[in-house]
Amino acid sequence: MTAPQALPARAPAGRNEPRERVLEVDNLQTYFYTRGGLVKAVDGVSFTLGKGETLAIVGESGCGKSVTSLSLMRLVSEPGRIVGGSVVLDGQDLVGLDESTMRTIRGNQISMIFQEPMTSLNPVMTIGRQIGEALTLHQGMSQKAALRRAVEMLQLVGIPEPAQRIKEYPHQLSGGMRQRAMIAMALACNPKVLIADEPTSALDVTIQAQILELINKLQREFGTALILITHDLGVVAETAERVIVMYAGRKVEEASVGDLFEHPMHPYTRGLMNSIPRLALMRREAGPAVERLQEIPGIVPALTNLPQACTFAPRCAFADDKCRGQFPPYEEKAPAHWAACWHSDRLTEAGDAR
Amino acid sequence: MPDSGPDNLSDSLHAAAPPVLEVQGLSKHFPVRKGLLRRTVGHVYAVDDVSFSIGTGETLGLVGESGCGKTTVGRTIMRLIEPTAGAIRLDGHDVTSLGKVEMRPFRRQMQIIFQDPFSSLNPRKRAGDIVGEPLQVHGLLTRAERRERVADLFERVGLRRAQMDNFPHQFSGGQRQRIGVARALALNPKLIIGDEPVSALDVSIQAQVINLLMDLQRELKLSYLFISHNLAVVEHISHRIAVMYLGRIVEYTDKVTLFTRPLHPYTEALLAAVPVPDPKIKRDKRVVQGDVPSPLKPPPGCRFHTRCRYVVARCKEEVPALREVEPGHHVACHLR
Numbered sequence: 001m002t003a004p005q006a007l008p009a010r011a012p013a014g015r016n017e018p019r020e021r022v023l024e025v026d027n028l029q030t031y032f033y034t035r036g037g038l039v040k041a042v043d044g045v046s047f048t049l050g051k052g053e054t055l056a057i058v059g060e061s062g063c064g065k066s067v068t069s070l071s072l073m074r075l076v077s078e079p080g081r082i083v084g085g086s087v088v089l090d091g092q093d094l095v096g097l098d099e100s101t102m103r104t105i106r107g108n109q110i111s112m113i114f115q116e117p118m119t120s121l122n123p124v125m126t127i128g129r130q131i132g133e134a135l136t137l138h139q140g141m142s143q144k145a146a147l148r149r150a151v152e153m154l155q156l157v158g159i160p161e162p163a164q165r166i167k168e169y170p171h172q173l174s175g176g177m178r179q180r181a182m183i184a185m186a187l188a189c190n191p192k193v194l195i196a197d198e199p200t201s202a203l204d205v206t207i208q209a210q211i212l213e214l215i216n217k218l219q220r221e222f223g224t225a226l227i228l229i230t231h232d233l234g235v236v237a238e239t240a241e242r243v244i245v246m247y248a249g250r251k252v253e254e255a256s257v258g259d260l261f262e263h264p265m266h267p268y269t270r271g272l273m274n275s276i277p278r279l280a281l282m283r284r285e286a287g288p289a290v291e292r293l294q295e296i297p298g299i300v301p302a303l304t305n306l307p308q309a310c311t312f313a314p315r316c317a318f319a320d321d322k323c324r325g326q327f328p329p330y331e332e333k334a335p336a337h338w339a340a341c342w343h344s345d346r347l348t349e350a351g352d353a354r
Numbered sequence: 355m356p357d358s359g360p361d362n363l364s365d366s367l368h369a370a371a372p373p374v375l376e377v378q379g380l381s382k383h384f385p386v387r388k389g390l391l392r393r394t395v396g397h398v399y400a401v402d403d404v405s406f407s408i409g410t411g412e413t414l415g416l417v418g419e420s421g422c423g424k425t426t427v428g429r430t431i432m433r434l435i436e437p438t439a440g441a442i443r444l445d446g447h448d449v450t451s452l453g454k455v456e457m458r459p460f461r462r463q464m465q466i467i468f469q470d471p472f473s474s475l476n477p478r479k480r481a482g483d484i485v486g487e488p489l490q491v492h493g494l495l496t497r498a499e500r501r502e503r504v505a506d507l508f509e510r511v512g513l514r515r516a517q518m519d520n521f522p523h524q525f526s527g528g529q530r531q532r533i534g535v536a537r538a539l540a541l542n543p544k545l546i547i548g549d550e551p552v553s554a555l556d557v558s559i560q561a562q563v564i565n566l567l568m569d570l571q572r573e574l575k576l577s578y579l580f581i582s583h584n585l586a587v588v589e590h591i592s593h594r595i596a597v598m599y600l601g602r603i604v605e606y607t608d609k610v611t612l613f614t615r616p617l618h619p620y621t622e623a624l625l626a627a628v629p630v631p632d633p634k635i636k637r638d639k640r641v642v643q644g645d646v647p648s649p650l651k652p653p654p655g656c657r658f659h660t661r662c663r664y665v666v667a668r669c670k671e672e673v674p675a676l677r678e679v680e681p682g683h684h685v686a687c688h689l690r
Contacts, residue, residue: 060556060557060558061527061556174645174646175420176645177645204419204420204583204646205419205583205585205624205627205628206419206623206624206627206641206642206646206661207419207645208627208629209626209627209629209639209641209642210641210642210643212629213641231556231557232629232631233557233631234628234629234630234631235629236631237629237630237631237632237633238629238630238633239629257633258633258634261631261632261633261634262634271558272557272558273631275557275558275560275561276557276560276561276586276631277564277586277587277589277590277591278586278631279585279586279589279613279625279628279630280589280610280613280614281613281625281628281630281635281637282586282628282630282631282632282635284632284634284635292565292568293561293564293565293590294561295558295561295562295565296558296561296562297562299526299528299529299559300526300556
């Protein structure tokens, strides 16, 4: 195996020139009205997405990353509701649209792939018909033309013998092949935005590498903007250009992938990076690994009763009275690097613990 | 930081006492039945001729992808599944074919922690009773003594005494896994089998549980068989590692050797596939193609040959034996 080399941070193409915006999310609020109380699953999340850009949304379970993506697709179901904000896709606000108009957009201009392909594929419909369905529905293709296109799509996503496979049912495919079929289906109508919610988390590591490679390749070919929802910092580092870190329903940090990994400005981001064990090939300096992993003490707070203060304060080593009393503003701490923390400067001084 | 523990420890131990666990030629073939008469039409070769040993205070990591048989190995050792062939020796005693009653004293010496902290705890029992149950089953200690022991265990794994009367749903995922650890410790076992014990946890919680397991090992001289698909976690916690592919061990050595000089093409492919959480590190990434073949019809010869980039004619016909190619480094590959 070749030794890892430290290279200068990869500058994503066109990072500094403004890109055409395809998606603008502003102050999105999705709340769940449960018996246990009001759950602010997504609370004031804003971001933009450029054409062909890859944005990763990172966080642990319950941080609101999946509800964010479901909100963009307008797939939040009772007792959840989008109570505020806007999701503007190519000039059109999706939040106010009625369901029938939304149906012409979903799967056409914005699509989604899910973690577990088996639960999102219809088990009693052939692969070919499932891919073709979107094409007949949104693009007015005939059944025959749609099937032909389905074969092309399967070929594109690297499924062998596509003409044979379109006649098969989801259970006849392996996990990796199913995820490929899902991707074919999501991209069939050439959407402007593709949301991938933990697309490789259910897959084995060798298959994960294949699928990530495929998503990257297709995104380049199709020019699709990609929102990648994941908890895996490795996947983020290898795939994304820009990253949003979420905690307890809010954005806590946002930066280019290079800046985020080099100088995390929020203690939670840094905690995440330090709590994962790294293989020898993932370390910059040779030498023995750390003996003990750094922990983030405590647990994620319940979303029903969040304090009007920094939600990470109870787990944070830097927390003081200010943090426990006032919510930190979401500020630009360095050019194009945003964070919600009172003590980002102290974090920078404390240096990189890796 | 001096690397005081793991690697040196296992070396010195090998010379000394008999291993806590020794597995030899372990195989498990599940029959596949079909039709009205449930006739056996084939076998799933879940585990095929697997051998390894674990010393006192040592952690052996067992890695591989889904369907490679690593979970079956763990459950067969626990005798939750009966092996088809092979021998399991616990502290030098052959426990492979012991009956239920004869097995009982040995059961106390090995315990298992499962992956899913949500389904492995009875939701209708109090946490304290869950942890105390093994003591009760084995008829150890009086009621009051049991409660005291459970309270000790709670504190040892980082839970509060007061939480003994709570039900599982009142705990977070990480805390539930701590309950699972406390339950496994109740009988003072020598060996704990962890079957993906941290895989269902968030990364910030995962670190807490890994640290707990490593602290307990130091304090109690526990031996672990740590089953996981996460290479970084396995490297962190293990002293030695066995890599499995389609029911067989393909490489088996200490962790430093495995991660710096992997010899089996599958190990190499696995390492190359792990995404690196550092955008500054760029690697030559050769993605291994194809799917894992079905264990129902494993390929002849070397089971990895259908995906191996070094494949030669011999690989397709002849099964490579696991050979010691350098001291302590075992590889099953014709080309090494």
